[in-house]
Amino acid sequence: MQFDNSATDPLLAVLPRLIVVKGANRKAATWLQATVSQILEELDSFHAGALAVITRLADILFIKAVRAYFEQNLDSAEFGWMAAIRDPQIGPALALLHGQPQEDWTVAALARRVGLSRSLLAARFAELVGKPPLHYLKRIRLNAAATRLRSTNDKLSAIAADTGYESAAAFTKAFKRSLGKTPGEYRRALGAYGS
Numbered sequence: 001m002q003f004d005n006s007a008t009d010p011l012l013a014v015l016p017r018l019i020v021v022k023g024a025n026r027k028a029a030t031w032l033q034a035t036v037s038q039i040l041e042e043l044d045s046f047h048a049g050a051l052a053v054i055t056r057l058a059d060i061l062f063i064k065a066v067r068a069y070f071e072q073n074l075d076s077a078e079f080g081w082m083a084a085i086r087d088p089q090i091g092p093a094l095a096l097l098h099g100q101p102q103e104d105w106t107v108a109a110l111a112r113r114v115g116l117s118r119s120l121l122a123a124r125f126a127e128l129v130g131k132p133p134l135h136y137l138k139r140i141r142l143n144a145a146a147t148r149l150r151s152t153n154d155k156l157s158a159i160a161a162d163t164g165y166e167s168a169a170a171f172t173k174a175f176k177r178s179l180g181k182t183p184g185e186y187r188r189a190l191g192a193y194g195s
């Protein structure tokens with residue numbers, strides 16, 4: 001599968017390169033077999049709209065494989081995002097960052113909200129999530145911005161403000177540094193709004 005937002009999506013960052021769905025579980029085997037059968041049937045059919053159906057089925061296959069991966073590993077993960085969401089302070093910190101990415105977060109402010117010292121939050125967050133809190137926040141913000149660039153014709157200034165950047169210039173600089181192109185170049189390359 002290819003993802004338009006693979007460089008910014010926090011979910012894609014925490015997934016392994018390969019997800020194995022074991023068919024030993026009867027429930028998993030049923031949905032997996034049914035979805036793959038439908039994809040193969042569409043591939044062989046040459047019916048109008050087959051590509052659209054295959055695309056949607058591939059999306060469903062991906063979502064269900066990710067769900068199975070999380071269900072199989074959530075309770076046993078000792079590090080990474082799944083361990084982080086179970087942590088009594090880092091889990092709420094993640095929820096705050098995801099729920100309010102436009103806020104002017106500092107590590108100290110986030111630490112106060114979850115009842116940890118600044119240094120302990122920074123160390124524990126980086127240990128579990130794999131990057132410091134503000135780097136993670138940047139990824140969340142850029143993912144939200146990339147989604148808006150792909151799906152709306154909103155002005156850069158509105159996207160910048162809504163995703164926590166002080167100005168369109170600061171947003172453009174951060175976007176280009178992370179994704180290698182300006183927001184306008186990104187939008188045009190995808191054939192999205194605002195060409």
